Amino acid sequence: MQFQLSLTAALLALTGTAVAAPHEGSAFIHDYDADHDGQVSRAEFDAGRVARFKATDANGDGWVSEDEYVQEYSARLEQQLAASDRSTEKKVEERQRQIRQTHVRFGVLDKDKDGKMAKAEYDLSGARAFAEQDNDKDGIVTAADAATTAARQLAARQAADKADS
Ligand SMILES: [Ca+2]
Numbered sequence: 254m255q256f257q258l259s260l261t262a263a264l265l266a267l268t269g270t271a272v273a274a275p276h277e278g279s280a281f282i283h284d285y286d287a288d289h290d291g292q293v294s295r296a297e298f299d300a301g302r303v304a305r306f307k308a309t310d311a312n313g314d315g316w317v318s319e320d321e322y323v324q325e326y327s328a329r330l331e332q333q334l335a336a337s338d339r340s341t342e343k344k345v346e347e348r349q350r351q352i353r354q355t356h357v358r359f360g361v362l363d364k365d366k367d368g369k370m371a372k373a374e375y376d377l378s379g380a381r382a383f384a385e386q387d388n389d390k391d392g393i394v395t396a397a398d399a400a401t402t403a404a405r406q407l408a409a410r411q412a413a414d415k416a417d418s
C-alpha cells in the first residue's frame with residue numbers, strides 16, 4: 254500500500270497534474286461537464302467559463318486582478334489538497350509549486366500586461382484550451398479526446414525535460 258501511494262505521487266509529480274487522482278479521469282471534463290454525460294460541448298464549456306470568470310472577479314468590477322486570480326485558484330487547490338492522501342510535506346511542496354505557476358499563468362493570460370485580466374483575454378485562453386482538448390475538432394471534448402491530449406502533453410513534457418537535462 255505504501256509503495257502504491259508513493260508510486261502514485263511519483264506519477265503525479267512526473268505528469269505535473271494538480272492533485273487529481275488518475276481514476277478521476279480528465280480534470281477538464283470534471284470541471285466543465287455540467288450535465289454529467291461524460292463529455293463537454295462548446296456550449297457547456299462557454300457557460301462554465303462565464304460562471305468561473307464571474308466567481309473569480311470577487312469584487313465584481315468586470316476584470317480579474319492577479320490577487321483575485323490566485324485567490325480563486327488557491328481555494329480550489331485547498332479542496333484538492335484536503336481530499337488528497339499525500340503527506341503534509343508533499344502538500345506544502347505542491348501548494349508552493351502550484352501557486353508559483355498560477356502567478357506565471359496570470360502573466361501569460363494578461364496579454365496586454367496592464368495587470369488586469371479582461372473577459373476578452375480570458376475568452377482567448379479558453380478558446381485555446383478547448384481547441385487543445387478537442388483532439389478531433391468536432392466541437393465536443395470526449396473522454397477519448399481528453400486522453401489523447403493528455404498523452405500528447407505528457408510526451409511534450411518528457412521531451413522538454415530531456416532537453417533540459
Ligand atoms: Ca475584479
Ligand SMILES: [Ca+2]
Nearest residue numbers: 363367369370
Ligand atoms: Ca489585460
Ligand SMILES: [Ca+2]
Nearest residue numbers: 391393394398
Ligand atoms: Ca471531439
